[in-house]
Amino acid sequence: MTGILKVDSQRLTVHDLSDIENRSDAVDGQDVIEGLSSQPKFLPPKYFYDQRGSQLFDQICELPEYYPTRTETAILKEFGGAIAQTTGPCEIVELGSGSATKTRFLLNAYQSAGHPLRYLPIDVSETALVESSKQLLLEYSALTIHGLISTYEPALAKLPAAQLPARMICFIGSTIGNLQPHEYSAFLDRMARSLRPKDYFLLGIDLQKEVSVLEAAYNDSRGITAAFNLNMLRHLNYRFDGDFDVDCFAHVACYNQESHQIEMHLESLKAQTVQLKALGLTVRFASGERLLSEISRKFDLEKTAQTLAARHLPVVTTFTDQNRWFGLLLCQRSPDRC
Ligand SMILES: C[S@@+](CC[C@H](N)C(=O)[O-])C[C@H]1O[C@@H](n2cnc3c(N)ncnc32)[C@H](O)[C@@H]1O
Structure with a gap:
């Protein structure tokens, strides 16, 4: 083994x-570079799950x-x-x-x-x-x-x-x-x-x-899902030496009836630039721009x-x-x- x-x-x-995975990737975080360089931007949901994300x-x-x-x-x-x-x-x-x-x-x-x-x-x-x-x-x-x-x-x-x-x-x-x-x-x-x-x-x-049942499940009144979504940015900050200001993003989740999926986004609350130094990446966000952090398809x-x-x-x-x-x-x- x-x-x-x-x-x-x-x-x-x-x-x-994870060492094997990193060796097979050109760089750890290649998927982050790809997602944040795309239009519209996205991130793989696995980045939700550091210790705090799992909790x-x-x-x-x-x-x-x-x-x-x-x-x-x-x-x-x-x-x-x-x-x-x-x-x-x-x-x-x-x-x-x-x-x-x-x-x-x-x-x-x-x-x-x-x-x-x-x-x-x-x-x-x-x-x-x-x-x-x-x-x-x-x-x-x-x-x-x-x-x-x-x-x-x-x-x-x-x-x-x-x-x-x-x-x-x-x-x-x-x-x-x-x-x-x-x-x-x-x-x-x-x-x-x-x-x-x-x-x-x-x-x-x-x-x-x-739809009302679905949307309520991803927009809970205690704001736990919002904290979970925003934690992804904190995770990227320490993992890739980033400077996301978590307070400058908001949690958004809504149901797309055509695709039958909840779409969870992180919405930039202002025009801003973020750096992930370990990845050599600079990312610009327009005010109101959304980054797709997760889809949750309904079958x-x-x-x-x-x-x-x-x-x-x-x-x-x-x-x-x-x-x-x-x-x-x-x-x-x-x-x-x-
Ligand atoms: C939605 S939770 C489900 C946890 C549990 N199976 C349950 O039903 O409550 C997703 C779990 O998958 C893990 N996970 C997410 N993306 C993954 C990936 N690409 N490879 C392996 N595990 C992943 C997360 O760390 C998390 O524990």
């Missing part, structure tokens, strides 16, 4: 693959307006047993694992079914991954964890050989909605290549619904199932809530046809 070994104990190993995201999940987490949690709680029964003994790989709060409902189900517990979390946020892994080990005495601090692609390429009869890759929290349509297609192809025939893919997707259950089936990932079971606000799709990798 390559990468820097961060933790190595009997039940927990954590590898940091703010956990606070968002607790907000009354933020229905996705509680709805998906209820689905996992109700149907975790059915998932464990379908897959049988199976190791759980989780992309963008964060605090792994919802993962516990899967682990509970596998534990109750008497299956061995093996978990492979993948996340760019080192603190979220290491802290949640240590906590999980205290809660589940039979659990072993192999964590990868990394973006998705390098981690999928470096997954260790499976130790259990099956593997299930989980991508929950509707994080897939943060991918642009072209990234989404490439991601599903990558997923199919990462799984052996009969392995599983568990996908959580936020579904299309009333249609049937269309998504068709897309998955066309990508060798047919849906075995669809789980949803009474309102059909959120969908959890259990897919099984089909064999390639000649």
Whole structure:
């Protein structure tokens, strides 16, 4: 296994693959240069997640307006047993694992079914991954964890050989909605290549619904989502020696009904110039100019199932809530046809 070994104990190993990623990029932050030099400007959502960003995201999940987490949690709680029964003994790989709060409902189900517990979390946020892994080990005495601090692609390429009869890759929290349509297609192809025939893919997707419900979820009254959005600029400041004045930007989130996506922006409150010295980058913002920091696509259950089936990932079971606000799709990798 390559990468820097961060933790190595009997039940927990954590590898940091960021050095490998940086070597493969021309410069760490090439994506920042590209996004801030584009018109309109954008930034990859992974830059939300430093230690503070991960903590703010956990606070968002607790907000009354933020229905996705509680709805998906209820689905996992109700149907975790059915998932464990379908897959049988199976190791759980989780992309963008964060605090792994919802993962516990899967682990509970596998534990109750008497299956061995093996978990492979993948996340760019080192603190979220290491802290949640240590906590999980205290809660589940039979659990072993192999964590990868990394973006998705390098981690999928470096997954260790499976130790259990099956593997299930989980991508929950509707994080897939943060991918642009072209990234989404490439991601599903990558997923199919990462799984052996009969392995599983568990996908959580936020579904299309009333605009007022959607917009409230991204404009909470306590301003936590705004703080989360603006934290991206703080992260860039210390990571790339930047001088963003966070008070000179505002959080904006609205639903694009044509594209079926929430679009989250950072709006410049005045004409200003920002420097990111470590990247040799000077960026000019006009007053009122918006930088796209995240899209959060809202899906249609049937269309998504068709897309998955066309990508060798047919849906075995669809789980949803009474309102059909959120969908959890259990897919099984089909064999390639000649
Ligand atoms: C929306 S949160 C979801 C967390 C958790 N899965 C849940 O459902 O509550 C996204 C998580 O993915 C991680 N993440 C974001 N972009 C990533 C990337 N490109 N590669 C790996 N992890 C990423 C973040 O650090 C964060 O923990």
